[in-house]
Amino acid sequence: MQADYVIIGAGSAGCALANRLTEDPTIRVVLIEAGGRDWNPLIHIPVGYMKLLDHKQLTWGFKAEADPGTNGRAIAYPRGRVLGGSSSINGLIYIRSQPEDYDYWAQLGNRGWGWDDVLPFFKRAERWTGDAAGIHGTERNLTTSPMTEQPEACRAIIRAAQELGLEYQPDVNNLPHGAGASIGWCQQSRGGRRRASAAATYLRPVKRRPNLRVVTNALVHRVVFDGKRAVGVEFSRQPVVGRVDAAREVIVSAGAIGSPHLLQLSGIGGPEVLQKAGIAVRHPLPGVGRNFQDHYIARMSCYVRNLETLNERVRGLGFANEVVRYFVQGKGIMTFGASLCAASIKVLPESATPDVQCVFAPASYKPGLIRKLDDRPGITGGP
Template sequence: MSIENYDYIVVGAGSAGCVIASRLSEDPNIRVCLLEAGKKDSNVLIHAPAGVAAMLPTRINNWAFETVPQKGLNGRRGYQPRGKSLGGSSSLNAMMYARGHRWDYDHWSELGNPGWSYDEILPYFIRAEHNEVIQDEYHGKNGPLNVTNLQCPSPLNQIFIQASEENGIPFNPDVNGAEQFGVMTTQVTQKNGERCSVAKAYLTPNLDRPNLTVITRALTHKVLFDKDLSHASDNGTLPKAIGIEFSKKGQTRQIFAHKEVILSAGAFGSPHILKLSGIGPSKELQQHNIPQVHDLPGVGENLQDHIDLVHVYRARSDGSTFGYSLNCSVSMAKAIPQWQLKRQGRVTSNFAEGIGFVKSEPELEVPDLELVFVVGMVDDHNRKLRLGHGFSSHITVLRPKSRGKVTLASNSPNDSLLIDPNFFADEKDLHLMVKGWHLQRNILEAKAFDRYRGKPLYPVNANDPEAVIEDIRNRADTQYHPVGTCKMGPDSDPLAVVDHQLRVKGTEGLRVVDASIMPTLIGGNTNAPTVMIAEKAAELIRTNTLKHRI
């Protein structure tokens, strides 16, 4: 059997992997192989924006992970949906375009990561983006990732904005521009009424490149290292990544990389693969009989995720919301052919139509909470279906203090990691969530909503502090933004896994490029920042390649 050789192997065709594979393969002299454990992104539920409601609570294009029992959530297991197809979670998410705050990236730089300040990473956001609506120095016009306004947002979004203004929160026409504070109807990663996943933006237009190979349904087992170097010889040479072992259709295969192996499998997948490859905490590797290549204690540590609580109200009428009713069934029966023929109508909704970044205290300089307004009843990630109509709002702690980790369940690539976000381990997160709980309730109870608001799905006495905390512990869960498990940092940081060029410490020819490298969780949604990270990494890699050619 012939040996398959490439210049670069990219593991994971998600939001980062699609960018890396596309950008590197722009050079016809570079051979790139992209591996994805999931299927092709051909399912109509991916491309029809409203399909998110069917995928999120199920295993359709979704790993649908669970956490270990969370003490801070009264012993409940949290839910962790992650994309499993070309496009990764960008083929599963609610398509909201949000970048985070300037402060987040300046903080990364202050932690000892040169090149990652806001002014230095803004060009990569701009390079990635094609914004159909906003044209200024903060936005791109010719990038692959299409960003636009919702086609037919619910009029309830204006009510949400009015209710926020009643509570001292201003309308902000662009939370990704000069100022983040405020609320707006969200911009979305859509194009012509379809989801514009990162696969659709970067990968699909370039699948005919002869130097780009994409292999789906390929479960990565481990990184292969030069056997002569796998235990750091006396001359100080580092173990060099030379390929990947994976399985497809029950057959184990190996492919080889002349230049680099790049892990873009996400905050769960990338540390999992590193550990299975012998890169990680030595004690954990020994426990699972994995030969150690390099002792790297930070692999799997530093897990951070946005803890989130949803307030849900029934609606007095069903015209402006989605729900389970005869009227909505008739409406959607008409909307489906409208979308099929013209890519217009209600099927273009992402449901999570409103967004806001707010402050728990007026004197704060940087928003510490996020609002997401949903034109439907969202109960337990849409896993509990309710008859009738309503509306919901998420409140999210943007920069949690709690730190969790992911650890091996076994040495088999077929077994999921043990995921422990450690929600509310730091009491400061709970105190901030209590403030957010009250702020969000005040918005939904504001005069602007009086004509539309029915009864709350989970009534709680707002004047009873213990009841509020119990409600939070009983119902709070992720807002789907796990990061940090392959932390970027200087050598002085004992938990740093990659350096500021995203090279895995103690190795050669191996990088991690995805949300797992974030040293701290940014104050916003993580899809756009992950694309930015990959754009920057692609330039770092290409610059290095050119130096070697010269």
């Protein structure tokens, strides 16, 4: 098998790259994905994410190391193993962050990463379905949407935040420079009633291009080199071991865990790490697989009175009504993601801008159980 470009990983980056590269009909692209097709209906129903985060077939099943700070628990670290990658299993929240975060990157020496630099690319990627706004794009692939409804429980949270001094922002992706603590409704990577994964928005529209080949259920073992040049990929697709040769480039887009892992398997990384694993050092690069950071969230739940929450709406006739609303109107709790509203606040006195994001949902889980909604009305929030 041969191509001009071989892309490893059909996640958010891989699907977008496959779409853009094959716009030129003379360029041949092979996109390799370890998982299968995105045929599971839970992927496409937004609220289905609750059943996907620890799905045995659609995720890699990673867990963080047990830590005293988590009471000795090994917390699940969901990473998608399916077309679309983690964009097919995540909570659908679409928030870009505040402008100052990008400006700080640029101040560190990363030219081209300031807010004014990246905003055109955000707009260029987006197909916003809400009210017209200059901050949003409307003509490209990634479909984004406002919430289909604003539950009273979340309205109460927003009112309480305003009483504490937070400013209500009607568009959390349109924060002005210098904005202080604020709260607003989340936006979603959703089009109508369906999840807008990278596979649905970038890959599916171009899947019939003759210069694109998508290979699923194929586990890449290593990048093949000719001297210092990457010239191909070795993979297994049970029970066959195969190889794809790249005339131009091998693009590694296997995610925050998969990409450094694959580089190490290919002999690129810290020599001591590779030698310990019995891997010949092809190129010493100590930073590979180090300095990993994640936006850990510590959720807190509480019971509420005189407010309707999702806990009651997912049972009996109430749930039957929600199913009908979803298929007839494309609205209701079946379109909800992981959180419905979000606050940006400043915790550290020395911070010039908000430094923590808190997200809220009109639901709560049973104590000690993973993603099992409580029998009593409750809400959840956390930084």
